[in-house]
Amino acid sequence: MASRRAFVSSVLGASAALPAFRSDALRRAIKASGRGGGGPDDESYWGEIQRAFDSDRTMVNLNNGGVCPTPTHVLEAMIRDLRFSNELPVNHMWSVLEPRIESVRRELARDFGCDPEEMAITRNASEANETMIFGLDLKRGDEVISTNQNYPRMLTSWDQRARREGIVLKQISFKVPPPSPEYLVEQFRAAITPRTRVIEVTHITNLTGQIMPVRQLVEMARPLGIEVMVDGAHAYAHFPFAHADLGCDYYGTSLHKWLLAPVGTGFLYVRKDKQKSLWPLMAAPKEMDENVRKYEEIGTHPAANHNAIAAALAFHRSIGAERKIARLRYLRDRWAKRLLATSDRVWIPTQLDTPYSGAIALVSVAGLDPVKLYSWLLGTHRIQTVAIVHPEFSGLRITPNVFTTLDDVDLFADKVGEAIKKGLPAA
Ligand SMILES: Cc1ncc(COP(=O)(O)O)c(C=O)c1O
Secondary structure (H helix, E strand, O other): OHHHHHHHHHHHHHHHOOOOOOOHHHHHHHHHOOOOOOOOOOHHHHHHHHOOOOOOOOOEEOEOOOOOOOOHHHHHHHHHHHHHHHHOHHHHHHHHHHHHHHHHHHHHHHHHOOOHHHEEEEOOHHHHHHHHHHHEOOOOOOEEEEEOOOOHHHHHHHHHHHHHHOOEEEEEOOOOOOOOHHHHHHHHHHHOOOOEEEEEEEOEOOOOOOEOOHHHHHHHHHHHOOEEEEEOOOOOOOOOOOHHHHOOOEEEEEOOOOOOOOOOOEEEEEOHHHOOOEOOOOOOOHHHOOOHHHHHOOOOOOHHHHHOHHHHHHHHHHHOHHHHHHHHHHHHHHHHHHHHHHOOOEEOOOOOOOOOOOOOEEEEEOOOOHHHHHHHHHHHHOEEOEEEEEOOEEEEEEEOOOOOOHHHHHHHHHHHHHHHHHOOOOO
16 A cells, blocks of 8 residues: 555656646546456446546547547647747757657567567558568569458558569458468468468458467468568557567557557567568668668657657556456447347357457448448437448447447447337438
């Protein structure tokens, strides 16, 4: 107890010393973690977390996969730095704030479980992933395996290399839900030829929320000399894992998704001994060949955004990765299991009750067009979802986050239940 009090007062003392820093959120997270256990159904704990955000509650936001709000105190830290930068950018931004990126690097590396010299800060997953995709030397005829469920921008990037340089992109298909992790590895293995150089895999898909067996893929591909690039846009800070659980050489993620850092933040991990052979997207001098900062040579950019990652990471760690995923799965199951029990027309190709899914789930209702259902929920009830229409499956993608309330997911389940019973009104 004494040590907890000492910790609380030292954290509050530090934040109180910061100019114009609204420390409510941190204070709430600390207070909340002290009572009620903070379990997945501890509404007093999660109520405090919800109030750390200035959410627009006139809308039920169940599209928290693409981009997310940052807690108010993180936003304010960023705004404070933006104002300070603007007073004298050449000095305040370049000399005072920019060097602080090194603490962000250190903290992200600590959380991801790598050496800081393997961690580059990017503006999003696209920048990190495109560094991997365009950075590797490949020759005409070299083959890349991805799936037809990889993120479209990454597929477009490979396709541009195919059009420009004559590499070959193979997009494999896999069943949703897949029968087993071994089945998934087997689909990749079956597409390998002597010309295969790279596998690009999504750590968790943005379509059904399938967590892919990255480690098994790396173990299968590495002895064959095949590079595995991991698109972790939706994975980092969503469910607990560290680099050692994956063993991959390259990993890219966004931080404005599940870490809840400000918009325009991401990271790229490149194993130390791979840095020499992976070119940066924007040119860097030869002396930086083996320096992970070569991936940050992007020209003038705000220091405020990437420095605010440190505050978002502290907020994330104050909740704890295990506690967070338990809550996210609780929210997901609350709507998903209820809808499954409502009607046998409901199909959820996300692997509930397994370690292979998190907050993201897809729901499909036989006889209900997902695009029309999406429009009705949004237009009539102000419930934001995403309609997914893939050549092999379709449905609504639902993603709660830590600021989602039980009322939010209940309203969604009520309204879909209503549509199942009565159908959708004619347009
Ligand atoms: C799987 C996947 N990869 C990459 C991205 C790109 O992320 P960003 O737009 O933050 O660069 C997304 C975005 O939703 C995604 O879902």
